Amino acid sequence: FVSIGSMMDVSWGDIIYYLGDDPNTKAIAIYMESIGDARSFMSAASEVALTKPIIVIKPGRTSQAAKAAASHTGSLAGSDDVLDAAFKRCGVLRVDKIRDVFEIVELLGKQPRPSGKYLTILTNAGGPGVISTDALIKSGGQLAWLSEDTMKKLNECLPSHWSHANPIDILGDATPNVFARAVEIAAENPYSDGILVILTPQSMTDPTRTAEEITKVAKKMKKPILASWMGGRAVTEGRAILDAAGIPTYDYPDSAVENFSYMYQLSVNLAQLYETPRWCEDLHPSTLVADTIIATAQSQDRVILTELESKRLLSCYSIATPAIIHCRTAVEAASAAPSIGFPVVVKLHSETITHKSDVGGVKLNLHSPEQVRDAFLEIQQGVEKEDFFGVTVQPMLDTTDAFEIIIGSSLDAQFGPVILFGLGGTFVEVFQDSSIALPPLNSNLAHLMMKNTKIYKALKGVRGRKPADIAAIEKLIVNFSHLVMDKWMFIKEVEINPLLATHDSVIALDARVILHDSNKMEVDDEISTQIIRPAIRPYPAQYEQHWVSNKGRVLLIRAIMPEDEPLVVDFHKRISEESVYTRWMSNMKYDERASHSRLIRVCHVDYDRDIALVALDEESCAGKNNCKLVAAGRLTKVHGKNVAEFSVLVEDDWQGEGVGGKLLLELIKHGEADGLDGIEGIVLPTNRAMIHVAEKMGFESIYDKELNVIKQYFSYKEAAPNCTETKDDYQLRRFTCPTNI
Numbered sequence: 001f002v003s004i005g006s007m008m009d010v011s012w013g014d015i016i017y018y019l020g021d022d023p024n025t026k027a028i029a030i031y032m033e034s035i036g037d038a039r040s041f042m043s044a045a046s047e048v049a050l051t052k053p054i055i056v057i058k059p060g061r062t063s064q065a066a067k068a069a070a071s072h073t074g075s076l077a078g079s080d081d082v083l084d085a086a087f088k089r090c091g092v093l094r095v096d097k098i099r100d101v102f103e104i105v106e107l108l109g110k111q112p113r114p115s116g117k118y119l120t121i122l123t124n125a126g127g128p129g130v131i132s133t134d135a136l137i138k139s140g141g142q143l144a145w146l147s148e149d150t151m152k153k154l155n156e157c158l159p160s161h162w163s164h165a166n167p168i169d170i171l172g173d174a175t176p177n178v179f180a181r182a183v184e185i186a187a188e189n190p191y192s193d194g195i196l197v198i199l200t201p202q203s204m205t206d207p208t209r210t211a212e213e214i215t216k217v218a219k220k221m222k223k224p225i226l227a228s229w230m231g232g233r234a235v236t237e238g239r240a241i242l243d244a245a246g247i248p249t250y251d252y253p254d255s256a257v258e259n260f261s262y263m264y265q266l267s268v269n270l271a272q273l274y275e276t277p278r279w280c281e282d283l284h285p286s287t288l289v290a291d292t293i294i295a296t297a298q299s300q301d302r303v304i305l306t307e308l309e310s311k312r313l314l315s316c317y318s319i320a321t322p323a324i325i326h327c328r329t330a331v332e333a334a335s336a337a338p339s340i341g342f343p344v345v346v347k348l349h350s351e352t353i354t355h356k357s358d359v360g361g362v363k364l365n366l367h368s369p370e371q372v373r374d375a376f377l378e379i380q381q382g383v384e385k386e387d388f389f390g391v392t393v394q395p396m397l398d399t400t401d402a403f404e405i406i407i408g409s410s411l412d413a414q415f416g417p418v419i420l421f422g423l424g425g426t427f428v429e430v431f432q433d434s435s436i437a438l439p440p441l442n443s444n445l446a447h448l449m450m451k452n453t454k455i456y457k458a459l460k461g462v463r464g465r466k467p468a469d470i471a472a473i474e475k476l477i478v479n480f481s482h483l484v485m486d487k488w489m490f491i492k493e494v495e496i497n498p499l500l501a502t503h504d505s506v507i508a509l510d511a512r513v514i515l516h517d518s519n520k521m522e523v524d525d526e527i528s529t530q531i532i533r534p535a536i537r538p539y540p541a542q543y544e545q546h547w548v549s550n551k552g553r554v555l556l557i558r559a560i561m562p563e564d565e566p567l568v569v570d571f572h573k574r575i576s577e578e579s580v581y582t583r584w585m586s587n588m589k590y591d592e593r594a595s596h597s598r599l600i601r602v603c604h605v606d607y608d609r610d611i612a613l614v615a616l617d618e619e620s621c622a623g624k625n626n627c628k629l630v631a632a633g634r635l636t637k638v639h640g641k642n643v644a645e646f647s648v649l650v651e652d653d654w655q656g657e658g659v660g661g662k663l664l665l666e667l668i669k670h671g672e673a674d675g676l677d678g679i680e681g682i683v684l685p686t687n688r689a690m691i692h693v694a695e696k697m698g699f700e701s702i703y704d705k706e707l708n709v710i711k712q713y714f715s716y717k718e719a720a721p722n723c724t725e726t727k728d729d730y731q732l733r734r735f736t737c738p739t740n741i
Helices: 012-021 038-048 063-073 080-089 098-110 126-138 148-157 176-188 207-218 232-244 253-272 287-299 307-315 330-340 369-381 443-451 455-459 470-486 562-573 577-584 596-603 618-623 659-673 688-696
Strands: 028-031 054-057 093-095 118-123 194-199 225-229 325-327 344-348 362-366 391-395 403-412 416-423 434-437 491-501 506-508 511-515 545-548 554-559 610-617 628-637 643-650 678-683 700-704 709-715
Touching: 012 028, 012 038, 028 098, 038 080, 054 098, 080 093, 080 253, 080 434, 093 098, 093 253, 098 253, 118 126, 118 176, 118 253, 126 194, 126 253, 148 176, 176 194, 176 207, 194 207, 194 253, 207 225, 207 232, 225 232, 225 253, 287 307, 287 470, 287 511, 307 511, 325 330, 330 344, 330 369, 330 391, 344 369, 362 369, 369 391, 403 455, 403 470, 416 443, 416 470, 434 443, 443 455, 443 470, 470 491, 470 506, 554 618, 554 659, 562 596, 562 610, 562 628, 577 643, 610 618, 610 659, 628 659, 643 659, 659 678, 659 688, 678 688, 688 700, 688 709
Parallel strands: 028 054, 054 093, 118 194, 194 225, 643 678
Antiparallel strands: 325 391, 344 362, 344 391, 403 416, 403 491, 416 434, 491 506, 491 511, 545 554, 554 610, 610 628, 628 643, 678 709, 700 709
């Protein structure tokens, strides 16, 4: 147990990295009152959770508890729902009870994680099986379906009156051998992800021998097995046998199934770690137009965009909106309506009022210019003069078979921008059917966000209504995420409600954008602390560039993506043994270098703790599916130090063309932009090309006689001898270095 006090000079990220590096630590359990540096926590947890489970118990689900925690830590408390979303995104398991912490740590230490949520319950009494089923469903699990082969084998070994379903009730007179055989058959069922064995002491039950027989079967199982030996002192010896064999044993079966569901949830959280955000490839936002809209409002000291401005901003990110015409007079409105096409909607256009319906600022289903003119006058008379800037005329869309959705973003006190998706319309606060996620999002994460709502079932089609265009909604969520991440320094809140979704279209019917107060945004040329940065860095698209090698071959240089794993596998096929030894200082075999478990870490990078750049042969990418990766460079932060380690590997046929030097230059630029003190690396004395390239860029080389390696270090505090101190495209302080080295 470690007590860390008030954490004045240490963050959760520091602690997680430290325990992650500790070889004696197998799992990490945390009591947390405040998240602190959210990005540091998310980055560290995402890395460490892949190899060591992280379990967190954080109070504050109720407002009273949150207030007590805040008074204790002196920190702002964010939304508890946002915290849940953050934990899931970085592979952390959150539990509610102190008992759960210790039970799940024990379970994870003894049993493999389930691949799914389907549990087989095997019992010698019906009642505990029914209670366990309730607990399983309530905690998010499901009963496993028994295959035909499983049913056949169970019929052969069990009495005719067994339950013939899951839970498998093998009846009270089951012998130890029957118990063991039934467990063995259930474990072979391909539809089952885990087994719970329940024993209740009855007149013919032998708890000790049954435990002994089950431990023999469990040794051959690759699925998690849990046990509940009910009966207090009468089953003590049997429990001890199971515990000694690594089978977690519980007094009550409902506790066992809850812990199974916890294990499954942890597996789901970890799976999400591999979902690295990247913008849609066909999205080319009109950033200049978006910047102009925001700058215009700021120049007028406004924090609220009009509906017209809000919809134009959305259009910059390929989010469809209906036609809209701003009219300053009743005559203009009456003249504009026919060009829109009847029926139309007339809405208040205001720079101060965002909820137009509350002040009678929305008039629907208007069929003539006269009705439009009357609507204009009614809206004008219903608000103060200083709040009225005319109206907008828009088409009255048919919503008969449409679904009303809400998607929005607001600031969390700890995690910065968060995105909400759910049931929209006027009853959004009543039904509260929504899910929350941290941006940036890709299509998979957007789909998962949708699945976590009740409206999702309806979107797939219900009671004769055509299903909504799910793929289009996913794309819109990703584009919306792009907007949020692109303009997080300016936008405080943005909301689309309702978002109208049909089987063939998705359109933003109404939109609202609130900006940060520009007068409070900068303090001594720094971003105000009131603007919380995003907790997760997006894919760094700014590194994408075309570059020509010394021999005139064109390369595409960009940050690595999860989708690059097949390219990396192919890359390693073309690397010579000499290059492998030079890079890793050992003869690492191809199977090890190209294994999926290793490439998960290579391709799924955090973009905060490390950055990996790849160089692709542009000529081979003509067909998009045949790109050839020819070089890679990586910069990884050293835990506990403000420096990073670099590494570069170039395919043999591309060596000597300046590719390694170009990648190293880009890594140097990234390190300075990230505020590092320096970059370090270790190379073999025989790797003269890398030593030469690094020294030309300002690295100091020191020979370590004991290890027979060259240690190289680049300091950002000293000017590089061969680099001119001018600003480059990244607006960095120092480097215009020779690129053809």
